[in-house]
Amino acid sequence: MSLKLLLLVLTGLFWSIAYFDIIRVGLKQKTYGMPFLALSLNLTWELYNTVQGFLMVGFHIANTINLIWVVMDLMILYTYFKYGNSHLKIKPLLFYLGSIFIILVSFLLQYWIGEEKGLVLGAVYSAFWSNLLMSLLFIPLYYKRKNLLGQTLLIAYTKCLGTLAITILVGIIGINSLGGKISSITYIGGLTFIVDVWYIYLVHKRVKA
Template sequence: MNLKLILLIICGAFWSITYIAVARKGLKDKTYAMPFLALSLNFSWEVYNTIQGYLFAGFHISTKINIVWTLLDMLILYTYFKYGNKELGKDKKTFYLYSISILLLSFCLQHYIGYKLGLIQGAVYAGFWINLLMSILFIRLFYKRSNLEGQSLLIASAKCIGTLAITILVGVLGINRLGGKIDSIMYIGFITFIIDFYYVYLVGKSLKTKN
């Protein structure tokens, strides 16, 4: 097993742990545990690239990982639709209209990026930008809420490790199908990792203060 495959498996495993922890925390705390804009973009990315990836490469390991992520994101979406409006405070009709509109726009954006950049390049760039946005929105969620409701050290740490693994794989070592390492992806990835690490620090510090 080569290093690139190991990094891909680490990324797949730790982001899967992140999604499981997000869904579990959301169900436990009766809230949504992933900011909805990030969730919507992430879900549309996974569905789009699972379908396109299967059509392009069959059941490649990346396609199998995307299938797992899609199923886990569906569970996270369930927690959002079940508990999200408690925090947002909209009437039911407006809440569903707003949420479904964001989801539809997210799918349109994924299709546009895939059309403009191609399947592989589009998936990589969209995925890294979505991950960066998610990291920023997790920190916003931390400051928005007066407690750690919907947040945990496991979520923060697992996402951070997953981010580091995929950044090294794509931005440092490089993937042949992408023409080798991509400097811009390396920069985006390491900025995201720094933000993730800061989020780990914030959650850890809050837990120590709480105890």
């Protein structure tokens, strides 16, 4: 197995573990474990790029991983719709319509990025910026809940390790189909990694409290 393939597999493995644990604790604790805006961008990115990937390339390990993530994101979305309003406490109609509106806008954003930047590069930049946003949004979620509801060290660590693996692959080593390494991705991924480490520290701190 080449180093590039290994890093791709590790990214898929680490993030899949994080997704699985978000689903597990969400169902067990009757909550949702991923900030909704990040979930919306994740889900629409994976739907859009998985469909486009299979249409353009057919079977590929990256498309297969993305398809698995689509299913997992839909399960996380289920926990959000089932338990999310217990945190927000707004009128149910506003909660559901507002959430659906955000998902639709997120999908249009993915489409626009794909049209403007091209399908491949657009997918890369959108994924890394969305990943950074997710990491940033985990911090206020942590402080807002004042406990570890929907959050675990496993989620924190595997989210961070997945970020590290894909940043090394795309930003430092480079992928031929992307024209080699992309230095700007190194900075975005590096910043995301720093935020992820901060989140790990916060979760550790609360676990020990």
